[in-house]
Amino acid sequence: MKADKFKGIFPAFYACYDDEGEVSEERTKDLCQYLYEKGVQGLYVGGSSGECIYQNLEERKATLKYVAECLKGKLTLIAHVGAPATRDSVSLAAYAAELGYDALSAIPPIYFKLPESSIYKYWTDIMDATDLPFIIYNIPQTTGYNLSMNLFKQLLENKKVIGVKNSSMPVMDIERFKAEGGEEFIVFNGPDEQYVSGRLIGADSGIGGTYAAMPELLLRAEEFVSAGKFTEARKIQRDINDIIIALCSLNGSMYSAIKEVLKLNGINIGSVRAPFEEVTGEDLDKINGIKEMIDQAILKHGCKVSAIN
Ligand SMILES: CC(=O)N[C@H](C=O)[C@@H](O)[C@H](O)[C@H](O)CO
Ligand SMILES: CC(=O)C(=O)O
Structure with missing residues (x-):
């Protein structure tokens, strides 16, 4: 197991739609190329940021395919295959393996409040479906389930479990998962707002929903952390x-x-799917100001604008 390929900045990939709101191959590949050129280490495809819960299986498979066609062998690709029914997750997992993804990941089952035995079975069924390594996704804010140390230890007995993406807010959870998982075990920081503290307390890497809006800043934060420059971080x-x-x-x-x-950066990946709402009216005018904040921060912190050239 080469842990190094899971080290670094992993933007959570967004759903890329055409003007009619259908998954777009061209726009998916545009976003792939854009992030590749920024120098990120890998992508987390089809998670919350991929609007997975609002897409059908065919759409999710299409996205997995377009990303693999563009970036397989260039970046580390993690497929999020969590779905309400185990059989759909298993089908996505098998497809991701076929496409050559580097790892699988999944949230726990959603909607019904199932006992831990069912959560264990759900994740294990996904792992049994392929030879790929697996990254547990703990995100209690959206799933309502917070991974217990008990279930975590049980899962660690399966050699396919190589990491956890922890999005709960206490950074101590990251510390505990790392302490229990061991040196080789990869802990991904979830909350982007706590990237630096997550890294300091034991996270090896980060997967985040806002990284793709400002990959330069996260890559620079990582440079500061790994160089021990904590004031800059x-x-x-x-x-x-x-x-x-x-x-x-x-x-x-x-x-x-x-x-x-992203549109202001020349990347048009369409809009969001309902029930997500679009930004409209006067608030849309505020986007220029946010883009300006990002550009200013990129300048201020001496970020590289592109990894290629
Ligand atoms: C609760 C949630 O969605 N967490 C995401 C994944 O960990 C984060 O990456 C957030 O998108 C990010 O921290 C912004 O709040
Ligand atoms: C990290 C994140 O936002 C995702 O699960 O896609």
Whole structure:
């Protein structure tokens, strides 16, 4: 197991739609190329940011396919295959393996409040479907289930479990998962607002829903952390947080705000799917200001604008 390929900055990939709201091959590949050129280490495809819960299986498979066609062998690709029914997750997992993804990941079952035995079975059924390594996704804010140490330890007995993406807010959860998982076990920081603190307390890497809006800043934060430059790291985290708060302060979903920012960067991946709401009216005019905040922060912190050239 080469842990290094799971180290670094992994933007959560967005759903890319055409003007009619259908998954777009061309726009999916545009976003792939854009992020590749920024120098990120990998992508987390089809998660919350991929609007997975609002897409059908065919759409999710199409996205997995377009991303693999563009970036397989170039970046580390993690397929999120969580779905309400185990059979759909298994079908997505098998397809991701066929496409050559590097790892699978999944949220726990949603909607029904199932016992831990069912959650264990759900994740294990996904793992049994392929030879790929597996990354547990703990995101209690959206799933209502917070991974217990008990179930975590049980899952660690399966050698396919190589990591956890932890999005719960206490950074101590990251510390505990790392302590229990061990040196080789990969812990991904979930909350982008706590990237620096997550890394300091034990996270190896980060997967985040806002990274693709400002990959330069996250890559730079990582440079500061790995160089032990903690004052600089804290300062860039503050600017990242101001940007996230601004992205979340508009009248539509954060993903809509981010997609509008991306449009200003020349990347049109359409809008968001209902029930997510679009940013509209006067709030749409505020996007220019957010893009300006990102550009200013990129300059201020001496970020590389492109990894290629
Ligand atoms: C609750 C949630 O969606 N968490 C995401 C994944 O961990 C984050 O990446 C957020 O999108 C990000 O921290 C902005 O709040
Ligand atoms: C991290 C995130 O936003 C996702 O699950 O896609």
